[in-house]
Amino acid sequence: MHSDNSIFEFRGPWNVPIQLNQSLIFLVLLIVGFSFDPESLPYALGFVAILLTSILLHELGHAWGCLIQGIPVNRVVLYGGGGFCEHRRSTSSYEDELIVAMGPIVNLTLWALCSLLEPFVTSPELGWVLVVTAQLNLFLAVFNMLPLMPLDGGRLFHAVLNRMVKPVTATRIAGLVGLIGVALWLPMIVFAYENFGFVFLFFPPLLRHWHMLRHAQY
Structure with missing residues (x-):
């Protein structure tokens, strides 16, 4: 412990x-x-x-x-x-x-x-x-x-998807949305810094979302 x-x-x-x-x-x-x-x-x-x-x-x-x-x-x-x-x-x-x-x-x-x-x-x-x-x-x-792993939004998004579609499909959808978020993250960092002077120390895991899209173990 x-x-x-x-x-x-x-x-x-x-x-x-x-x-x-x-x-x-x-x-x-x-x-x-x-x-x-x-x-x-x-x-x-x-x-x-x-x-x-x-x-x-x-x-x-x-x-x-x-x-x-x-x-x-x-x-x-x-x-x-x-x-x-x-x-x-x-x-x-x-x-x-x-x-x-x-x-x-x-x-x-x-x-x-x-x-x-x-x-x-x-x-x-x-x-x-x-x-x-x-x-x-x-x-x-x-x-x-935000619907990105391992944030609460990513976990909740995946859990809700499991209610609506098959688990395999839910995992792949969550992985795809996560990858889109990863692609948009760098522009978001630049925008936040230039407009608010704020720097994100968190970066969403690319491989984790990629494995989810392929429905590998994550």
């Missing part, structure tokens, strides 16, 4: 082990590195805290989706590229639908709550926290729902 790259572990809700991977150090340094003056450093650290908390709650949403269906959870891991919830047994497409959907649902709930509370807050600092939390969780929800 313990990861060789884990730097810290604690027990979360439902007694689920939560591990912090050492790659989080790189993520923190990367974000804080954009702070070129002492005045912006507190906001960078605040952003890191909000980001990690949002990802943790997202993964705990997945854990809840497992536990409510009687699926034991091994651990939740946060790392430089995001996080994952590891459960002890394989799941059906029907079980996966709830497990996968709960992550973005948590993010959308945080976005809605913070957006509703922000107009009533008079403190500039607390207002900043609510605005950043709302915007970040909306981004995480939308980003995770």
Whole structure:
């Protein structure tokens, strides 16, 4: 259960082990590195805290989706590229639908709550926290729902397809859509950087989608 790259572990809700991977150090340094003056450093650290908390709650949403269906959870891991919830047994497409959907649902709930509370807050600092939390969780929800593996949207898209067509066809369709997404990813990175100054650290796996299209093991 313990990861060789884990730097810290604690027990979360439902007694689920939560591990912090050492790659989080790189993520923190990367974000804080954009702070070129002492005045912006507190906001960078605040952003890191909000980001990690949002990802943790997202993964705990997945854990809840497992536990409510009687699926034991091994651990939740946060790392430089995001996080994952590891459960002890394989799941059906029907079980996966709830497990996968709960992550973005948590993010959308945080976005809605913070957006509703922000107009009533008079403190500039607390207002900043609510605005950043709302915007970040909306981004995480939308980003995770892209129909690409291993994002939640790719897994949910594949699970829903299994309800509509044969499993072989569902896998091939999901693989084809994923390959289209891979082809469009580089232009999306350029567009996001030029218009918003944002750099995607995630790149969808080409081979995984190619194997799905050919219905190989993935």
